[in-house]
Amino acid sequence: MGLYDKIGGQATVEKVVDAFHKNIMADSSVSGYFAKTDMAKQRAHQIAFFSQILEGPSQYAGRPMEKTHTGMKLQQAQFDTIVKHLNAAMTASGVSSADAAAAMANVEALKGSILGK
Numbered sequence: 410m411g412l413y414d415k416i417g418g419q420a421t422v423e424k425v426v427d428a429f430h431k432n433i434m435a436d437s438s439v440s441g442y443f444a445k446t447d448m449a450k451q452r453a454h455q456i457a458f459f460s461q462i463l464e465g466p467s468q469y470a471g472r473p474m475e476k477t478h479t480g481m482k483l484q485q486a487q488f489d490t491i492v493k494h495l496n497a498a499m500t501a502s503g504v505s506s507a508d509a510a511a512a513m514a515n516v517e518a519l520k521g522s523i524l525g526k
């Protein structure tokens with residue numbers, strides 16, 4: 410069974426994304442980046458994107474990581490903060506720490522394109 414099905418599929422991914430956004434918006438070190446973001450659209454894109462990251466259905470139709478984050482001048486510190494919030498959102502949604510770690514490895518692989526390095 411793939412990671413996506415193992416953690417509970419779409420329903421769990423939706424829970425994770427909601428907890429993830431709550432964590433981000435409660436953290437003033439990163440919430441400002443989302444001041445002008447349409448969070449309903451962001452939610453839909455994140456659900457689709459994380460489904461793919463979790464080796465589930467490929468349905469993401471948003472912009473590629475390089476294009477989305479270019480101009481934000483993101484550094485390792487912001488990346489680590491977002492990863493921390495995502496990891497916490499996963500465990501709070503019932504994903505085991507081993508499964509969350511496997512998902513985080515897939516997110517880490519995107520670091521170069523998100524930080525533009």
Ligand code: HEM
Pocket residue numbers: 439442443445446447450451454455458470471472473477478481483487488489491492516519523
């Ligand atoms: C850690 C890994 C990250 C992943 C997997 C990720 C993924 C995504 C995705 C899928 C989108 C949607 C793109 C679209 O709708 O076309 C997005 C948008 C966005 N990301 Fe990230 N991101 C990450 C890190 C970060 C970091 C570190 C920041 C800033 C602290 C950030 C800030 C944003 C903002 C502000 C948007 C919305 C842009 C807009 O309003 O158009 N992201 N991200």
